[in-house]
Amino acid sequence: MTQVEAYLKYLRHERNYSRHTEISYYTDLCQFENFVTGILGGFDTEQIDSDIVRRWVVELMERKVSPRSISRKLSGVKSFYGYLLEHHLVSHNPARGIKAPKASKPLPSFVNYAEMKPLLEEHTLAVDGQGQFEAARDHALVELLYLTGMRRDELIKLRDADVDFSASQLLVNGKRSKQRLIPFSEKAALMLKTYLEVRNKEVSL
Incomplete structure (x- = not known):
């Protein structure tokens, strides 16, 4: 054998x-x-x-x-x-310490604007038509994720103080407590202000 x-x-x-x-x-x-x-x-x-x-x-x-x-x-x-x-059949392991080549990471897939437009418009109509807190919140979530490329966990951690409207940028807390600044557009600013306005009214009731 x-x-x-x-x-x-x-x-x-x-x-x-x-x-x-x-x-x-x-x-x-x-x-x-x-x-x-x-x-x-x-x-x-x-x-x-x-x-x-x-x-x-x-x-x-x-x-x-x-x-x-x-x-x-x-x-x-x-x-x-x-x-x-x-089993004491050899005195060494010649493969020890030898590393295999690293596998290349697949490029992330993305959603184009044509695919996102119906979803964005759906939330826009909900906010304009009813002014509900849930609709404004969902619109803000979808817009920010799409327009800034933020991670879900980063968006969840976002606070009011992290939004700088004067500089049009967000202070994002990422993995391992690393922070970075993400710019946002006028459209995103309008969406955020709409959400904050609806939320503040909801809280004051």
């Missing part, structure tokens, strides 16, 4: 890994074994060093393998060597 076969048996019987996970590990380790064999002429786990593992990662990148897949494959090799070390 090869070391890879013994490792897969260990995953199946002692770690209770699913058949699907076992196949994924087997596939990744076979790819690693083929790469190493092409360099060393065989698969001697004790002779593999960190340089070979790095070359394997580079080759995967050159083949346009996704960063997420590379991370999974590298994790599999690290786990395999962890098993070998635990």
Whole structure:
């Protein structure tokens, strides 16, 4: 029984890994074994060093393998060597300390004005027609989120004192207590003043 076969048996019987996970590990380790064999002429786990593992990662990148897949494959090799070390079959883990390439973050999607217009007009009509507090509040929320790009949590934390009408800007408290200034338009200023006026009337009743 090869070391890879013994490792897969260990995953199946002692770690209770699913058949699907076992196949994924087997596939990744076979790819690693083929790469190493092409360099060393065989698969001697004790002779593999960190340089070979790095070359394997580079080759995967050159083949346009996704960063997420590379991370999974590298994790599999690290786990395999962890098993070998635990059973005193090797003296080192050549994959230790080697990092996979970072996965690129997808660009955020956005809503265009044509898609937002019906929603904005709906709240505008509600405010103009009824002057209700809820309508004015919802209009303010939707307009600010769309026009400034604020995060929801930042908007929730916004206070009256954070709104500077003279400078047309908002003082926003973001993550880790970081503050930043966000400018707002005349349209946003009018919407905010309408909301504050309706709210103050509601509170005074």
